[in-house]
Amino acid sequence: MAHVRLERVTKTYGGVTALRDLTLDIADGEFFVLLGPTGAGKTTTLRLIAGLDKPTSGVVSIDGQDVNDWTAAQRDIALVFQYYSLYPRYTVRQNLEFPLKSKVHSYSQSEIDGRIASAAKTLRIDHLLERKTDKLSGGEMQRVAIGRAIVREPRAFLMDEPLSNLDAKLREALRSELKDLQMKLGATFLFVTHDQIEAMSMGDKVGVLNEGRIAQIGTPYEIYNSPRDVFVASFVGSPAMNLAAGELANGRVSALSGKLDATLAGEAARDTSGYSGPVKLGIRAEDVVVGPDQPVEARVHHVENHGVEQIVTLRVDDHLFKATVPATLRMGIEDSVQCGWSADKIHVFDAQTGVGFAYREAKAA
Amino acid sequence: MAEIALQNIEKYFGDNYVIRKLNLTIAHKEFVVLLGPSGCGKTTTLRAIAGLETIDTGDIRIDGKAVQDLRASDRDIAFVFQLFALYPHLTAYDNIAFPLRATRESKAEVDTKVRAVARSLRIEHLLNQRPSALSGGDMQRVAIGRALVRRPKAMLMDEPIGALDAALREEMRSELKRLHIENDSTTVYVTHDQVEAMSLADRIAIMNDGVLQQVGTPGEVYQYPTNLFVAQFIGSPVMNILPATVRAGGADGAEVVIGDGDAVFGFPADLPKRLEAKSYDSLVLGVRPEGVIISTTETAGHVPVEAHIIEPLGAYDIVDLKIGEQLLRARTHSGMVERVGETVWARLDAAQTHFFDTKSGDSLNIRLGEENGTRQA
Structure with missing residues (x-):
C-alpha cells in the first residue's frame, strides 16, 4: 500500500515541456484518475511514478520517501497497459506465474499457487487458467494482464488506458469490475484515461490535466458541478x-x-x-x-x-x-x-x- | 427515388454462413442503420448492396429492379468508408470533383456542384487545401462531399465517423443527419456503436451472427427489444438481466423472486396469469437502470438492498445494488445515494420490466401497467 506524491514536478523532452510544475497527492487506498486529452502529459506522469523516466525537476515520493533515484523494480509498482502484452504461447497460469519467478523474489510454489488462485478468483478467470492466452477474448486478456499485476501484491497499481481497446459493452462492464477490484484490494490505483465517463464513474478523485498542467483536482461531483475553468467544463x-x-x-x-x-x-x-x-x-x-x-x-x-x-x-x-x-x-x-x-x-x-x-x-x- | 429491398439474401465465405436469409426493405429517403457487433454480417450486407461483394442467393432490388448482377459502378450508389481514402496529391476541391470527371459536364457545372456540396458541409474555405493539411473531421467531410456530389440514389456508409475522437463524432452525427434530410438520399449506415445508431436512424436493423434480430425505430428497439441480444446491445448502461421466478401472493398480488430468493419484488396480480398463456422453460427478467426505483428511506413495497458501487456520471448516478451475488444497476439523480455500503430501498417499475425465455432468449412480450404506466424521468 502506498501514498504517492509528486511535488512541483517538471519534465522536458528536448525543448518540449511535457509536464509543468505538477503537484499531485494520491492517498493510500485511493482510486485516482488522471484525465485529459491526448498530449496532456498523462502517460508522462505515470512513467515518472513507475520509475521509467526521471523528472527534470521536482520530487516523486512514495510513502514520504524520495524515490527519484530508485529503479522501477525498487519502487515495486505494477503497470497495466492498453496493450495486454501477454506471452501468447503460454497458458494463463504461466503468464500469472511469470512475475513471481523473477530472480529478485523467491516464493515457494505453494505461495505462488495461492496468489494465483486468489487473483484468478477475484478476476473470475479461474476456469481459464490452463488455456493459452491467444485463445482468449479481449476482455479476458485484459483481466489476465491485470491478474499479472495483482499477484505481485505491489505497493500501487498504475493503469494506462487499459480499457480503450475494448468494445463499448465490455468497457462498461470492466469499469465497475475494476472499481470493485480496487475496493476489494484496498490498493492505491492511478488510472489514466482520456474518457471522461471512465474518470467520473471510477475515480474517488479525478485530476484533469491539460497541456502539462493540472487544471483541477476534485471528486467527480466537484469537477462536474463546479469546474474550475472552461476547459474542465467542456x-x-x-x-x-x-x-x-x-x-x-x-x-x-x-x-x-x-x-x-x-x-x-x-x-x-x-x-x-x-x-x-x-x-x-x-x-x-x-x-x-x-x-x-x-x-x-x-x-x-x-x-x-x-x-x-x-x-x-x-x-x-x-x-x-x-x-x-x-x-x-x-x-x-x-x-x-x-x-x-x-x-x-x-x-x-x-x-x-x-x-x-x-x-x-x-x-x- | 431509391427504395432498396433485400430479399432472402444469403452469403457464405467458404463454410462460413455470414448472412442468413436476410429480408429488409429500406424505404425511399429513409435512414437505416445496420447495427451489430464485429463479425455479425453488417458490413458484408452493406458491401453486397454496393456491389462490392457478391451474394449466393436472394435478390437485391433498387426501385424494384434486381441489381445483384450489376457492377458496382452501374448501381448509382455512393459509398463512404471509415478510412477517408482521399487522393493525397489533389486538393479538397479536386477530390470532390473527381467523380464528375467521367460525366462530361462543363467546368461551370462541375464548379457549381462542388461548391454547393462544400457549402452544405461547411468546408468552402478548405477547398484549396490538400488532405494532409486537413483535420480528421474535415477529411471525412471531403470524403462525404465526394460521395454526395454525384447526387447518388443512395448513400452507403461504413462506420464513417468511427475513427474520429468522441467530441468530433458527436458533432459529425448532427451534421450527417442534417445532410441526409437536406439531400433526401436513401441512406444505409453501418456501425457497432448503439449511441450512433440511436441518434441517427429512422429505423435500426440489429444483426447478430448473420441473422437479423429486429428492425424498428430507436424508440421501439429500446422499449420493446424482441430478445435478450437486442435488450443488452441497445442502451447504456446495459439492461439488468436476472434469473427470476414468479408466484402469486404478497401485497401487490404477485411476486418476482430473483435468483434463489435473493430479493422478492412485488408485481401486479395479473402477471402469473399472463405468464400462464406463454410457453417457456425458465424466466429471465430484464429491467433498464431507469426502471429500478430507489428510495433512501424505508418505503412500503420496496426491498432493502446494499449500494455497492456508485458511478457519478454528472447529470445522474448509476448505483450498483447488491442482490445476493448479483448486481442490479439503478439510475438515480445525482448524489441521491451518498455512500457505498448504505442501505437503500428498491422496487422494479412493472411497466419497464421485460420477461424473456432463458433458453431461446426471446421476449415473452409481457408489459404490465402499460396503460397507466409512467416513465421515470
Missing part, C-alpha cells in the same frame, strides 16, 4: 457544457444576442458580485428546460435519441446549444420550441482567462 460531461460569450452588469447576464437574459442567483450571484463586463457563460444540457411556458424561442437543429432521454440541439439565431429532454417529448428537426434556463444553474467564467468566478480569488491570492 471536457467533463457528455454532452459538453454549453458555453456562450455574454455580458454581466449589476447581477444580470445577457447572451445569445440578448435572447438569454437572466438575473444570476445562488453561488454564481455571490461569486460575481461587484463585477461588470464581458464573461463566458456555461450551462449544462440538463439545466436547459424545454416547455411551452419558457421565454426563449428556438428551433430544433438536431435530435439524438438516447433511449432513456433525448439530447436536442437547439438553435437561437446562429447559436447552437444542447438540452436534455424526456424521451417521450416529440421533437422534429426544425420544429419551433420554447426554452429557458434556471438562473441558479448558470456558470460564469472570466471572458479572458476562462477561469470560473468561484476560483478567481483563490488564483489572485
Whole structure:
C-alpha cells in the first residue's frame, strides 16, 4: 500500500515541456484518475511514478520517501497497459506465474499457487487458467494482464488506458469490475484515461490535466458541478457544457444576442458580485428546460435519441446549444420550441482567462 | 427515388454462413442503420448492396429492379468508408470533383456542384487545401462531399465517423443527419456503436451472427427489444438481466423472486396469469437502470438492498445494488445515494420490466401497467 506524491514536478523532452510544475497527492487506498486529452502529459506522469523516466525537476515520493533515484523494480509498482502484452504461447497460469519467478523474489510454489488462485478468483478467470492466452477474448486478456499485476501484491497499481481497446459493452462492464477490484484490494490505483465517463464513474478523485498542467483536482461531483475553468467544463460531461460569450452588469447576464437574459442567483450571484463586463457563460444540457411556458424561442437543429432521454440541439439565431429532454417529448428537426434556463444553474467564467468566478480569488491570492 | 429491398439474401465465405436469409426493405429517403457487433454480417450486407461483394442467393432490388448482377459502378450508389481514402496529391476541391470527371459536364457545372456540396458541409474555405493539411473531421467531410456530389440514389456508409475522437463524432452525427434530410438520399449506415445508431436512424436493423434480430425505430428497439441480444446491445448502461421466478401472493398480488430468493419484488396480480398463456422453460427478467426505483428511506413495497458501487456520471448516478451475488444497476439523480455500503430501498417499475425465455432468449412480450404506466424521468 502506498501514498504517492509528486511535488512541483517538471519534465522536458528536448525543448518540449511535457509536464509543468505538477503537484499531485494520491492517498493510500485511493482510486485516482488522471484525465485529459491526448498530449496532456498523462502517460508522462505515470512513467515518472513507475520509475521509467526521471523528472527534470521536482520530487516523486512514495510513502514520504524520495524515490527519484530508485529503479522501477525498487519502487515495486505494477503497470497495466492498453496493450495486454501477454506471452501468447503460454497458458494463463504461466503468464500469472511469470512475475513471481523473477530472480529478485523467491516464493515457494505453494505461495505462488495461492496468489494465483486468489487473483484468478477475484478476476473470475479461474476456469481459464490452463488455456493459452491467444485463445482468449479481449476482455479476458485484459483481466489476465491485470491478474499479472495483482499477484505481485505491489505497493500501487498504475493503469494506462487499459480499457480503450475494448468494445463499448465490455468497457462498461470492466469499469465497475475494476472499481470493485480496487475496493476489494484496498490498493492505491492511478488510472489514466482520456474518457471522461471512465474518470467520473471510477475515480474517488479525478485530476484533469491539460497541456502539462493540472487544471483541477476534485471528486467527480466537484469537477462536474463546479469546474474550475472552461476547459474542465467542456471536457467533463457528455454532452459538453454549453458555453456562450455574454455580458454581466449589476447581477444580470445577457447572451445569445440578448435572447438569454437572466438575473444570476445562488453561488454564481455571490461569486460575481461587484463585477461588470464581458464573461463566458456555461450551462449544462440538463439545466436547459424545454416547455411551452419558457421565454426563449428556438428551433430544433438536431435530435439524438438516447433511449432513456433525448439530447436536442437547439438553435437561437446562429447559436447552437444542447438540452436534455424526456424521451417521450416529440421533437422534429426544425420544429419551433420554447426554452429557458434556471438562473441558479448558470456558470460564469472570466471572458479572458476562462477561469470560473468561484476560483478567481483563490488564483489572485 | 431509391427504395432498396433485400430479399432472402444469403452469403457464405467458404463454410462460413455470414448472412442468413436476410429480408429488409429500406424505404425511399429513409435512414437505416445496420447495427451489430464485429463479425455479425453488417458490413458484408452493406458491401453486397454496393456491389462490392457478391451474394449466393436472394435478390437485391433498387426501385424494384434486381441489381445483384450489376457492377458496382452501374448501381448509382455512393459509398463512404471509415478510412477517408482521399487522393493525397489533389486538393479538397479536386477530390470532390473527381467523380464528375467521367460525366462530361462543363467546368461551370462541375464548379457549381462542388461548391454547393462544400457549402452544405461547411468546408468552402478548405477547398484549396490538400488532405494532409486537413483535420480528421474535415477529411471525412471531403470524403462525404465526394460521395454526395454525384447526387447518388443512395448513400452507403461504413462506420464513417468511427475513427474520429468522441467530441468530433458527436458533432459529425448532427451534421450527417442534417445532410441526409437536406439531400433526401436513401441512406444505409453501418456501425457497432448503439449511441450512433440511436441518434441517427429512422429505423435500426440489429444483426447478430448473420441473422437479423429486429428492425424498428430507436424508440421501439429500446422499449420493446424482441430478445435478450437486442435488450443488452441497445442502451447504456446495459439492461439488468436476472434469473427470476414468479408466484402469486404478497401485497401487490404477485411476486418476482430473483435468483434463489435473493430479493422478492412485488408485481401486479395479473402477471402469473399472463405468464400462464406463454410457453417457456425458465424466466429471465430484464429491467433498464431507469426502471429500478430507489428510495433512501424505508418505503412500503420496496426491498432493502446494499449500494455497492456508485458511478457519478454528472447529470445522474448509476448505483450498483447488491442482490445476493448479483448486481442490479439503478439510475438515480445525482448524489441521491451518498455512500457505498448504505442501505437503500428498491422496487422494479412493472411497466419497464421485460420477461424473456432463458433458453431461446426471446421476449415473452409481457408489459404490465402499460396503460397507466409512467416513465421515470
